[in-house]
Amino acid sequence: MVGMMIDGAGEEADELVTPGEFLGEATQLVAGKGAYVSGRSILASLTGRRTITPPTPGSSDNRSTIEVVGHKAHGAVPQPGSIVIARVTKVMARNASVDIMCVDSKAVKEKFSGIIRQQDVRATEIDKVDMYQSFRPGDIVRALVLSLGDARAYYLSTAKNELGVVSAQSISGGTMVPISWTEMQCPLTGQIEQRKVAKVD
Structure with a gap:
């Protein structure tokens, strides 16, 4: 269950992204499921819809979490180390x-x-x-x-x-x-x- 969605930089929060696509800066966002950090950038690791979840109240990290929710039935997705x-x-x-x-x-x-x-x-x-x-x-x-x-x-x-x-x-x-x-x-x-x-x- 994903929390309330918010738009990032005025874009639709649920736009479709593909593997390797830039999602945001790691200094401003946390990489969640379907995303990974490369250098200072957060990139998508699967095809799906981009969602942004605000930080939980009282959290020490005030960055929102960005995730990619697969547009198909959730199958296995390659990750570094798999x-x-x-x-x-x-x-x-x-x-x-x-x-x-x-x-x-x-x-x-x-x-x-x-x-x-x-x-x-x-x-x-x-x-x-x-x-x-x-x-x-x-x-x-x-x-x-x-x-x-x-x-x-x-x-x-x-x-x-x-x-x-x-x-x-x-x-x-x-x-x-x-x-x-x-x-x-x-x-x-x-x-x-x-x-x-x-x-x-």
């Missing part, structure tokens, strides 16, 4: 694009995009990372959300042992089995393909 399961859609020389399917084991109801940059694939020998030998379109990866990046896509990392490709199909169509940190093997043909493999417990 572990996500995503499907690789495109691999380029410096990054891979993914569609996020689950956040902290909960299915998402909106479409969230992610980017795994070359420097975030693994923790060691970062300059030697080959994106084409780390991921392929269709791979299912487990990754950590770093932040909301450019182009409305979340920056993701696979730089821990337990992060990386968890499921992949070989060129022949078989579900591959991990055989090392960097290789998966097709059970149908025995062919080995390069991947950034997630360590399985």
Whole structure:
């Protein structure tokens, strides 16, 4: 139950905003649900309506709280620090694009995009990372959300042992089995393909 709405700077308090959109200054407002602080700015972390709630009477912080209330049924929303399961859609020389399917084991109801940059694939020998030998379109990866990046896509990392490709199909169509940190093997043909493999417990 959100408290009484007030307009901010003469704008409608319930205007529709999208991820990454500027909501206000952190010096004047507190980031509530669906919002996060980046530097001095408060940005939206999901698509929905912007609402501003005045501070509770007697509160030591006299700033109003700004929230984004999702316009769809509340599904899981990626936040910095979340572990996500995503499907690789495109691999380029410096990054891979993914569609996020689950956040902290909960299915998402909106479409969230992610980017795994070359420097975030693994923790060691970062300059030697080959994106084409780390991921392929269709791979299912487990990754950590770093932040909301450019182009409305979340920056993701696979730089821990337990992060990386968890499921992949070989060129022949078989579900591959991990055989090392960097290789998966097709059970149908025995062919080995390069991947950034997630360590399985």
